Amino acid sequence: MSPHADVKLANDYQKLQTAVPSRLYAIEDLPQVSSLADICNRTVSKKNYPLASDVQKNIPIYNLAQYKSDRIAADRLQDEWYEILANGPGVFVVQNMYTDKSLLDATNDAFRQIIEREKSNTRGDHFGHGKNERIWNSFSKHGLQDPKSFVQYYSNPWLARVCEAWLGQQYRITAQTNIVKPGGVAQTSHRDYHLGFQTAEGCSRFPKGLQYASQFLTLQGAVAQSDMALESGPTRFLPFSQRLDSGYMAYRQAEFDQYFDEHWVSLPLKKGDGVFFNPALHHAAGNNTSDVDRSANLLQISSAFGKPMEQIDAIPLVRTCWPDIESLYKTQGLSDSVETVIAAIGEGYPFPTNLDKRPPAPSGMAPSNEQDVMREAIKAGWDTDQVIAALTQMRFDSQP
Numbered sequence: 001m002s003p004h005a006d007v008k009l010a011n012d013y014q015k016l017q018t019a020v021p022s023r024l025y026a027i028e029d030l031p032q033v034s035s036l037a038d039i040c041n042r043t044v045s046k047k048n049y050p051l052a053s054d055v056q057k058n059i060p061i062y063n064l065a066q067y068k069s070d071r072i073a074a075d076r077l078q079d080e081w082y083e084i085l086a087n088g089p090g091v092f093v094v095q096n097m098y099t100d101k102s103l104l105d106a107t108n109d110a111f112r113q114i115i116e117r118e119k120s121n122t123r124g125d126h127f128g129h130g131k132n133e134r135i136w137n138s139f140s141k142h143g144l145q146d147p148k149s150f151v152q153y154y155s156n157p158w159l160a161r162v163c164e165a166w167l168g169q170q171y172r173i174t175a176q177t178n179i180v181k182p183g184g185v186a187q188t189s190h191r192d193y194h195l196g197f198q199t200a201e202g203c204s205r206f207p208k209g210l211q212y213a214s215q216f217l218t219l220q221g222a223v224a225q226s227d228m229a230l231e232s233g234p235t236r237f238l239p240f241s242q243r244l245d246s247g248y249m250a251y252r253q254a255e256f257d258q259y260f261d262e263h264w265v266s267l268p269l270k271k272g273d274g275v276f277f278n279p280a281l282h283h284a285a286g287n288n289t290s291d292v293d294r295s296a297n298l299l300q301i302s303s304a305f306g307k308p309m310e311q312i313d314a315i316p317l318v319r320t321c322w323p324d325i326e327s328l329y330k331t332q333g334l335s336d337s338v339e340t341v342i343a344a345i346g347e348g349y350p351f352p353t354n355l356d357k358r359p360p361a362p363s364g365m366a367p368s369n370e371q372d373v374m375r376e377a378i379k380a381g382w383d384t385d386q387v388i389a390a391l392t393q394m395r396f397d398s399q400p
């Protein structure tokens with residue numbers, strides 16, 4: 001291509017840039033807190049959600065004891081739940097989700113046994129301050145520890161009805177048990193997985209559509225494993241805040257946190273109640289000023305979407321291709337071409353993982369991924385065996 005053609009191409013790009021909006025949110029142009037306030041300045045009542053038994057502090061409450069849990073009977077409930085999560089307050093409570101207290105006691109016993117066994121190890125706990133107990137992957141550990149209570153617990157059709165309402169009929173449940181002791185402090189307000197594990201700068205590299213889509217790929221929830229009086233600090237929510245389009249980038253700003261502190265709401269739960277919310281909703285665990293433990297099984301349910309059609313294993317590819325990648329690096333340094341081939345071969349996303357062995361950093365950021373290892377390896381001049389060893393260790397540490 002002639003230099004003249006290069007200039008013409010650049011001019012054409014500039015013309016196009018003025019006609020088409022950016023696909024990205026600008027990090028230097030984050031929304032003002034007033035746009036959050038505009039969105040959250042709404043009130044809903046029972047007339048908006050006819051099947052709710054009550055709406056308190058903008059949170060609809062459903063007493064499941066009044067309803068049948070089969071798919072046909074629950075269809076209209078699911079419509080309301082979907083509407084709440086997508087366009088309404090973003091959170092609802094389901095009372096009496098679990099009514100068998102002996103099942104909850106058996107589940108709590110299994111959790112206690114797991115905690116005792118793990119106590120000698122130091123575990124990452126993003127509630128921090130050593131006041132709490134957390135079981136990463138309580139789903140798998142519960143099933144291995146006490147199959148009887150596990151099967152009973154996870155055969156509750158209400159669980160399927162809630163998951164289906166947001167994600168459709170294919171999903172993957174994960175769970176983490178969290179026990180906050182008296183004196184446990186509150187979290188700062190945040191949004192959740194996926195983009196809640198990124199810095200604002202990291203988020204800014206994801207196009208707007210994906211930032212919007214993220215909320216539809218996960219459902220957040222909690223089953224109260226103990227009674228949760230308000231003093232024990234049940235989760236605080238900012239209703240409607242999931243509707244701020246650029247919220248994954250904006251929520252970390254101090255004014256947003258201050259707005260949250262002034263406007264959050266929270267409802268007491270009874271043992272066996274559930275609460276479910278849109279992962280983009282601004283929320284935070286409360287502080288426990290009571291004299292009893294606050295115990296929840298935190299449920300995170302993932303959409304089947306977002307998975308590739310074929311299994312790709314990076315390790316054998318790195319084994320055969322590393323010498324060629326090295327020679328590219330030797331001539332070009334960490335060029336676009338080297339970055340591109342690393343991005344093609346390595347997994348760029350660290351999840352799913354084993355959070356016991358690879359906990360989030362204290363700041364809540366995601367652990368490293370295969371591409372990070374490959375980038376480090378190429379810069380440090382590792383040979384094929386070294387990079388394969390590092391990738392294999394990461395793979396091993398990520399397994400349950």
Ligand SMILES: [Fe+2]
Pocket residue numbers: 190191192283
């Ligand atoms: Fe959270």
